Amino acid sequence: MKISLNWLQQILDISSIEANDLAEKLTLAGFEVDALELIQDSNYDSDTVLDIAIPANRGDTLSLRGLCREISALYNIPYNIPNRQKDDFYKIQDNLVQFKSMKNCLFYSLTRIDNIKIESSPDWLQSYLKNVGINIQNNILDILNYILVEYGQPIEIFDTHRTLDNQIDQSLTIDIMPAAKNCFFEPRAGDPIKLNTNTLVTTINSKTTEITGIIGSKDTEVTDSTSSILLEIAVFNPKSIRDSTFSLGLTTENSLRFERHLNLNLVSQAYNKVLSLIQDLAKGKIIYSNYTEFSKNIPDQHQIILQLSALKDVLGNTLLGEKEINTILKQLNFSYTQSNQEWNVTVPTHRLNDIERDIDLIEEISRIYGYNNLPNISPSIYSTATFSVRKNFFRHIKNFFLAKGFYEVTHYSFQESILPSTHLIKIQNPLNVEQTHLRSSILPKLINTFMYNYRQGNGTFNMLEMGRVFNLNEENFIEEEYVAGILGGYLNRKAWDSKKQELNWFEAKGIIENFFKFLDIEIEWKQNFNSKYWKPVLFHKSCWGIVCFKGAEIGIFGRMHPKINQNSDFISHLYLFEINLELLLSICSKNLYSNHLAVPYSLYPKIYRDINIVVPINMPIDTIKSIIYQNKNLYLKNVELFDDYRDVKQLNHKRLSFRLFYQSNDKTLSNEEADNFVEQLVQYLDQKLH
Known part of the structure; x- marks a missing residue:
């Protein structure tokens, strides 16, 4: 403004x-x-x-x-609102103005003024309006803008002859009602507006004169030939005007003031001033009006108790004493009574809508006193609370993946119904069609975000998200914390002299296995098509596995379904994982987890040996590795499979090559010791496998 x-x-x-x-x-x-x-x-x-x-x-x-x-x-400058007496230049004729429906109107007055002479405004009026950015039109419209700026009171005028179809002496019936659905309204400026039932319109003798409190109609606007006008001054329900502007996406200077509550004390002053100016500048003659004193429409004032102790609690130990508070309340035109450092403050009419509690009064006092005059008090320093075991555990998990090159992303906890599941929780008031259910898995949004970034030319990168998923189990609401990720799709060089290759199944699976090793959890792999983690629309039909701990399922890892790649024109393999953090937390006790993190590393080199084993073709790799570890060699640190050979002459068997890593914490192992370890292991495997 x-x-x-x-x-x-x-x-x-x-x-x-x-x-x-x-x-x-x-x-x-x-x-x-x-x-x-x-x-x-x-x-x-x-x-x-x-x-x-x-x-x-x-x-x-x-x-x-x-x-x-x-x-x-x-x-602290004296300002006295002029108490202007009502001029005796119009006569009340209630019988000429009748009301049909005024539910959304707190006050309404209509005044007919004849002998209007449309011409240019005087220089002083034009100068005032030009300087505040208002276009000059004619004396009548300029007077209305003058009243709007000085008093904040919107006033509408209608050409009497055009509004009443030249039957200007008939009685008037005013109606303020919802507009008909899908009807059109032609405003005084701009294109026709399509109305709806959330929009209020005003009619005079069944003719639509305005979108109530927003803009007048072109059919009733004042022209250079206008000689008689109907002047409307009203106070509309702020909520009804807000609803109209919101439904139309249209805001005007008039509607802005109605929406934010008018200063009701200025209505009568604005009315008298506008009539006086129309008489002086347009030679108008007031024929009749249904205007009545507005004071009876002003709501009752209310009182608020303000205590000095409450003010000190909020503003600190300021220099504000009782004398200063009294002065400020008077400057704000707040009447009060005081007793024992307590004020019973009466809120003036123009502040009834924003002064409701003692904290509002404290804000007013501090505004006038000056925020920059309040003392600078440093906040008290409190000892920082430590992370809970749960938060600390989740933080270490996130840090593990971030250290592996993952980027953390975050999505809303909503999804559309794309996963075939009877356990989805439907939202009664969704924001849009893509957020109709609480998510039962993090993976769909991760895949969408990955593909979106790929299509935008941002390249591929590993993504991680930690968040909650929601399910129903026998009508019980289940809310659990999960970690999920998507990885692969990029070329990587294994060594400086090798060619770039994409992430393969074993490397991706190795990241997940290292994660559980980081937590000191020995996992098992199995396929269970009835698992709650298995989602056939997301995972490859055979390249996937359920992560288990002592028979309990805690997550899933697998290759992404080829159809998703095809739909996105993405060639490389991508890998997905989703793990239940609630189950992980229950598995990893605080002591076990902390001890694992603090395990010292050996200062002595590793030594490795390779062995070849012929086993039945259906024997799982994990079973063989488990048997190797059962030999209980304290120096055996790791077992890695590096070859899986199938001979067409031995269809029921396969030849596996393992690399065994030995290391001591207190010495360097010799070749003889390593050979002896392998010889003992071979004898042990002969007993177990044959």
């Missing part, structure tokens, strides 16, 4: 106030001044214009007179 200091000077004596100082004080008091402009008009009179951002809860300051009250309080 722009205000002219020349115009302001006509209402409040600000001759001793510098423009820059006023801008600073208004900004610190919550009315941010976005710009300060010096204007030189054609008469060589200079004017300073402030562009002020009015807070949403201060509709009472959407006028010059409303801001005068604030400036008066900030500078």
Whole structure:
């Protein structure tokens, strides 16, 4: 909102106030001044214009007179609202104006004025309006804009002859009602507007004259030939105007003021002023009006108890004493009674909508006192609470994957119904069609995000997300923490002199196995098509496995379904995993986990030996490795499979090559010792496998 200091000077004596100082004080008091402009008009009179951002809860300051009250309080300048007596220049004729439905209207008055002469406005009025950025039109419309800026009161006018189809002496019936669905309204400026039932319209004798509180119709606008007008001054329900503007996506200067609550004390003043100006500048003659005193429509004031101790608790040990508080309350035009460091404050009418509690009064006092005058008090330093075992555990898990080159992403906990499941939880009021259910898996959103980044040319990278998933189990609501990831799709060089290759199954699976080794959990792999983790639309039909601990399923790892690759034109293999963190937390006790993290490493080199074993073709690799570890050699640190040979002459057997790594914590192992370990292991395997 722009205000002219020349115009302001006509209402409040600000001759001793510098423009820059006023801008600073208004900004610190919550009315941010976005710009300060010096204007030189054609008469060589200079004017300073402030562009002020009015807070949403201060509709009472959407006028010059409303801001005068604030400036008066900030500078302690006397400001007396003129108590203008009602001029006897119109007569009440209630019988000529009847109301049909006024549910969304708190006050409504219609005045007929004849003998109107449409012409240019005087120079002083044009100068005021131009300086605050309002286009000059004619004397009638300029008067309405003048009232809007100075008093904050929207006023509509209608051409009497066009509104009443030249039958100007008939009685008037006013109706404010919802618009018909899908009907069109032609405004005074712009394209036709499609209305709906959430929009209010005003009719006079069944003719639509305006979208209530927003904009008038073109059929009733004033033209150069207008000689009689109907002047409407009203107070509409703010919520109904908000609903109309929201449904239409249309906001005007009028609707903005109705939405934010008018200053009801200025309605009568605005009415008398507009009639006086129309008489003076347009030679109008008032024929009749149904206007009645507005004071009976002003709601009752309410009281708030303010205690000095409460103010000190919020503002600290300020220099504010009882005397200063009394002065500020008077500057704000708040009446009060005081007793024993307690004030019973009566909230004035223009602040009924934003002053409701004692904290609101404290804010008002601190605004006027000056936020920059409050003492600078450093906050007390409290000892930082440590992470819980649960949070600490999840943090270490995330750090493991981040160290492996994963990027963490985050999604909403909603999904569309794409996974065939009877355990999905439906949302009663979804935001959109893609968020109709609580997610039962993190993987679908991860895949979508991966493919989206790929299509945008961002390349491929490993993704990780930790979050909650939701399921129903026999009508019981289950909410659990999971970690899920997608990896692969990029070329990597295994050594400096080798060619780049994509991540293969064993390397991807090795990352998951290293993760569980990091947690000191010995896992098993199996395939169970009835597992809750198995999702056939996401995983390859054979390249997948359920992660188990002592028979209990805790997650899944596998290659992504080829159809997803085909639909996204993605060639390389991608791998998915999803693990239940709640089960992991129950498996990893605090002591076991901490001890594992603190295991010291050996300072002595490893030594390795290779062995070849012929076993039945259906024997799992894990079974063989488990038998090798059962030999209980304290120096055996790791067993790796590096070859799986199938001979067409031995269809029922396979030849496996394992590499055995030995290491001591207190010495360097010799070749003889390593050979002896292998010889003992071979004898042990002969007993177990044959």
